[in-house]
Amino acid sequence: MIAELRGVTKTYGKVAALADLTLALEAGRVTAILGPNGAGKTTAIRLLLGLTQPTKGTVALFGADPRSPAVRRRTGVMLQIAKVPDTLTVREHVHLFCSYYPSPMTVEAALAAADLTAVAGRRYGHLSGGQQQRVQFALAICGNPDLLFLDEPTVGLDVESRRGFWQQVRQLASAGRTIVLTTHYLEEADALADRVVMLSAGSMVADGAPHEIKARVAWRRIRCVTALTAAAIGAIDGVVSVRRDGSATEIATADAEGVARQLLTRDPQLSGLEVAGARLEEAFLSLTSSQAGRQTQDSRPMADVGGPR
Amino acid sequence: MSAPTVVTVGTAAWSPGRTYALEAKYEFLKLLRMPGYAIPSIAFPAMFYLLFGVMFGRGTVGGVTMPTYLIATYGAFGVIGASLFGFGVGVAVERGQGWLTLKRASPMPPLAFFVAKLVMCAIFATAVVFVLSVLGVAFGNVRMPSAVWLRLGATLVFGAIPFCALGLGLGYLVGPNAAPPIVNLIYLPMSFLSGLWIPFEILPAAVKAIAPFLPAFHLGQLALGAIGAGAGAPAWSHVTALGGFTLLGLGLALWGYRRDE
Numbered sequence: 001m002i003a004e005l006r007g008v009t010k011t012y013g014k015v016a017a018l019a020d021l022t023l024a025l026e027a028g029r030v031t032a033i034l035g036p037n038g039a040g041k042t043t044a045i046r047l048l049l050g051l052t053q054p055t056k057g058t059v060a061l062f063g064a065d066p067r068s069p070a071v072r073r074r075t076g077v078m079l080q081i082a083k084v085p086d087t088l089t090v091r092e093h094v095h096l097f098c099s100y101y102p103s104p105m106t107v108e109a110a111l112a113a114a115d116l117t118a119v120a121g122r123r124y125g126h127l128s129g130g131q132q133q134r135v136q137f138a139l140a141i142c143g144n145p146d147l148l149f150l151d152e153p154t155v156g157l158d159v160e161s162r163r164g165f166w167q168q169v170r171q172l173a174s175a176g177r178t179i180v181l182t183t184h185y186l187e188e189a190d191a192l193a194d195r196v197v198m199l200s201a202g203s204m205v206a207d208g209a210p211h212e213i214k215a216r217v218a219w220r221r222i223r224c225v226t227a228l229t230a231a232a233i234g235a236i237d238g239v240v241s242v243r244r245d246g247s248a249t250e251i252a253t254a255d256a257e258g259v260a261r262q263l264l265t266r267d268p269q270l271s272g273l274e275v276a277g278a279r280l281e282e283a284f285l286s287l288t289s290s291q292a293g294r295q296t297q298d299s300r301p302m303a304d305v306g307g308p309r
Numbered sequence: 310m311s312a313p314t315v316v317t318v319g320t321a322a323w324s325p326g327r328t329y330a331l332e333a334k335y336e337f338l339k340l341l342r343m344p345g346y347a348i349p350s351i352a353f354p355a356m357f358y359l360l361f362g363v364m365f366g367r368g369t370v371g372g373v374t375m376p377t378y379l380i381a382t383y384g385a386f387g388v389i390g391a392s393l394f395g396f397g398v399g400v401a402v403e404r405g406q407g408w409l410t411l412k413r414a415s416p417m418p419p420l421a422f423f424v425a426k427l428v429m430c431a432i433f434a435t436a437v438v439f440v441l442s443v444l445g446v447a448f449g450n451v452r453m454p455s456a457v458w459l460r461l462g463a464t465l466v467f468g469a470i471p472f473c474a475l476g477l478g479l480g481y482l483v484g485p486n487a488a489p490p491i492v493n494l495i496y497l498p499m500s501f502l503s504g505l506w507i508p509f510e511i512l513p514a515a516v517k518a519i520a521p522f523l524p525a526f527h528l529g530q531l532a533l534g535a536i537g538a539g540a541g542a543p544a545w546s547h548v549t550a551l552g553g554f555t556l557l558g559l560g561l562a563l564w565g566y567r568r569d570e
Contacts, residue, residue, distance in 0.1 A: 049414045052570055070412070072416035079414065081407035087342035088335055094334050099328045100416040136411075142359075 001063070001146055002027045002178050008057035010043050017043040019202040020057070023270055027146075030169070030179040032189035035116055035199035036288060041182045044199070045151055048180070059148065073102055073243060076145035078136050080152040086125025091117050091126060094138050101143030114138035115169065129172055131163045137165070147178045186281040194248060196280070200288040217283040222258040223248055223274040226267045236262045241285060248272065251280045311337045329421045330434055336425035337432055350433050354387030355440050361506065371538030372506045376449025379440050381532035383504040384465045387437030389500065389525055393474035393479070393492050395430045400480025404569070423533035434469045439464050453536060460535040468528040471551040474558030475524065481565025498505060499525045509540055524554040 010018045018040045026032055035041050037218060045085040046052045047059050050066030051221040053082045053212055061071045084093060094111060098104040101301065111117045111225060114134045131297045133156065150169070162185075169192055173179055183189055190210050196211070206213050220299050226233075226249055230242045238255035238273060256275045278286070340346045358379060363393070366375035403409045412422060442458065445451035453461075476492075483491050495501040500506060502516055503526035509517065520526040527547040 051410060051414055069416060069418070071413070075414075075416070076415045077411060079407060079411050082411040083406035084411075085339050085403070085408060092335055092338070096331050097415065099331045139411075139415075149414075193462050200461055 001023070002061070004058075004060045005044065005047060005054075005178070006058045006060075007129070008039075008047060008054045008059060009054045010047060010052070012061075016202050018047075018054075021202070022057075022199060023201075023204065025178065025180060025205075027178050028176050029194045030172075030173045030181065030192050031195045032181045032193035033197050033199060034183065034284060035185065036190055038201070039288075040202040041199055042151070045149060045180070045182060049075070051150060072102070073147060074146045075262070076140040076143055076148045078150045079154055080151065080176040082136060084124050084135060085205035087123055088130075089121055089123050090135055090138075091120040094120075094142050096141050097139045102146070103233070105141070107142075108306060110138050111213050115164070117199040120125060129156050131159065133157060133161075134165075141172065145177070145238045148172065148180070150179065150181045152182055152184065154183070154185065154256060162188070165301055176194060186279070186284055188207060190280040195276075198287055199285060205287045206283075212282050213287075214278050214280060217278045217286045218254050218288050219252050219278045219282045220254075221276050221282060222251040222253065222256055222263070223272070223276070224251075224263065225249070225272045226263065226270045228263070228267050228270075232266070233263070236266075240282075252278070252285065276288060290299075322341055323504045325421070328418060329424055332417070332421040332425040333428040336429045339397075340395065340429055340433070341376065344400075347433075350387070350391045350394065351437055351440055353390065354383045354437050355444060356440050357386070357506065358383040358409040358444060358449065363444065369451040369511075369542070370510055373536060373538045374451070375508075376447075377453065377536065378508060378533065378538050380445045380449075380451060381461060381465075381536055381538065382508070382529050384438050384441050384461070385468065385525065385529045385532045385567060386500050386505040387441065388434040388465050388469045389472045389528065391433035391437060392469045393428045393476045393496050394489075395433065396426055396473045396476025397483075397492045398476075398488045399426060400415055400477055401483050402485040403407050404480060405485030423477070424481065427470075428474050430469050431466055433464070434466045438465050445554060457536055461532060464532050464535040465528075468551070470533060471528070471555040474562070476558070478558035478561030478565070481562045481569075499523050502526075503529050505529050521550075524551060527551050527554075 001024045005021055005023045008018055008021045009016060020027070022038070028085070030137050033041050033044060043052070047054055048061065048066060050059070057216050059066055059107065060264060062074060066072050091107060091111065094156050098107055098110065104110070105113070106116070116131070116134055116138055119131055124132065128134065137153065142152065145194055154165050157165065166188070169179065169181075173192075181189070181192060195212060196206070198209065206216070225247055229270065230244065230249070233249065234238060234240045235252060236259055238253050238259050240252045240254070243250045248256050251259060260273065361374045362379035362383060366379055368375055370378050400409070413419070431520050435570070438461075438553045479492060480488065503509075503520050503523045504512055505525060509520065509526075511522075530539050530542065531544060531547045531551075
């Protein structure tokens with residue numbers, strides 16, 4: 001077991017961010033931790049990194065205290081919240097972080113791996129948002145860590161950069177690294193993770209391979225082009241969520257046949273009708289909505305790169 | 310930009326010593342390239358000294374000429390500024406922006422972060438003292454035996470330590486946006502009330518009564534003592550007071566660090 005939370009409860013004042021969570025991560029796998037805001041993802045990551053201590057329970061990385069220097073030398077971290085000092089160059093930042101590790105990549109190799117060679121001499125403050133994100137990725141991987149934490153690694157990246165980033169993560173995974181990923185983008189979890197852990201209100205609501213989680217959900221997805229408004233569709237019995245995707249509309253429901261029949265009755269002009277199995281996104285909704293109520297549905301960000309997989 | 314050293318792979322060659330050296334080097338470069346820090350840290354004490362110490366500084370005080378006296382006090386003023394801003398604002402900003410969190414999660418030896426900042430403050434403190442000394446000799450006709458110069462320089466540079474500790478404490482108490490104005494609100498009045506701008510001897514009695522409660526007063530007096538112009542209290546009393554302020558700063562920082570956890 002590379003990383004382990006055992007019976008961990010973490011409370012801030014009276015609020016329980018995590019309630020009796022047990023989670024073990026095996027070596028060589030990509031695990032995505034998903035959940036709406038406030039589900040406890042960040043707390044789980046902070047506990048695993050030894051940045052905060054559990055109120056109850058134990059946390060271990062490589063069988064030891066996550067704060068121990070030997071553990072940290074085997075760990076690479078990319079945190080969404082970090083703002084890197086502006087006045088050092090990309091190469092200087094990477095050079096310094098390489099020196100923290102016993103057997104790091106060469107500076108040039110780390111720069112190349114994060115696609116930063118062309119801007120290596122530029123100061124961090126003069127980089128674009130995507131380049132800054134890649135610097136943080138370089139800082140996470142430059143030490144050749146066995147265990148890599150990526151907290152919301154692709155927030156704010158465009159579609160192309162995100163795909164490029166996924167490629168890099170897959171390469172690291174195939175080289176045997178253990179990767180823990182949190183993300184708002186469910187498609188990202190679907191594309192990268194061997195295992196998905198879903199948190200809601202501080203507890204685990206699902207744990208399994210993406211296809212297993214999707215199979216647990218009876219919902220299906222209807223896609224069509226219709227003149228009906230979202231409100232009108234939402235009023236149909238059995239509709240769980242409605243979403244516009246370009247000219248098309250996507251509807252999640254447990255009763256695909258019944259809803260499709262209703263749609264065709266109400267809009268004879270309806271075209272392009274498709275019915276497909278649930279995506280991770282619908283699975284996520286169905287698994288978290290029972291716990292956290294319907295607000296999870298409205299507050300969740302949409303996957304912005306789409307298409308059925 | 311020099312090419313980076315290629316890091317050879319191998320556990321045996323690795324030692325944290327190199328991390329300390331690089332951490333200090335990059336901390337220094339980072340601040341040197343930050344015009345908002347590097348320029349005021351050196352230029353303000355130099356400008357004040359030229360104005361009040363050299364152009365308008367007439368007569369003698371505490372047994373030495375005014376330009377000589379004010380080298381010690383503006384030296385203290387400069388060292389305190391470099392320390393309070395370097396540590397206070399530096400830590401507040403890096404903490405507030407999450408950079409300190411990433412550093413804590415990294416394998417960086419925690420002490421390296423603080424040692425680097427301390428080294429950086431010592432370098433800036435040395436630079437301030439050097440610039441003031443050159444100005445004093447060139448324009449203020451300041452003449453002292455070299456042993457006295459060295460004693461003054463060493464007193465001022467080591468005198469940075471309590472203010473680094475206080476800055477660290479402040480850095481853990483205040484947010485990144487509030488830090489610069491708050492540090493200024495402490496730094497500037499404290500410097501005046503401690504007799505760093507206008508000699509302590511000619512300050513009103515009410516101010517003289519407050520001064521001993523301020524850390525800047527004690528460093529000012531130690532620096533003046535180094536050139537034989539102190540107000541008379543023994544050096545150990547000032548050292549003790551500064552030691553107390555050092556512990557206060559470290560205590561606040563420790564409390565803030567725990568609170569972050």
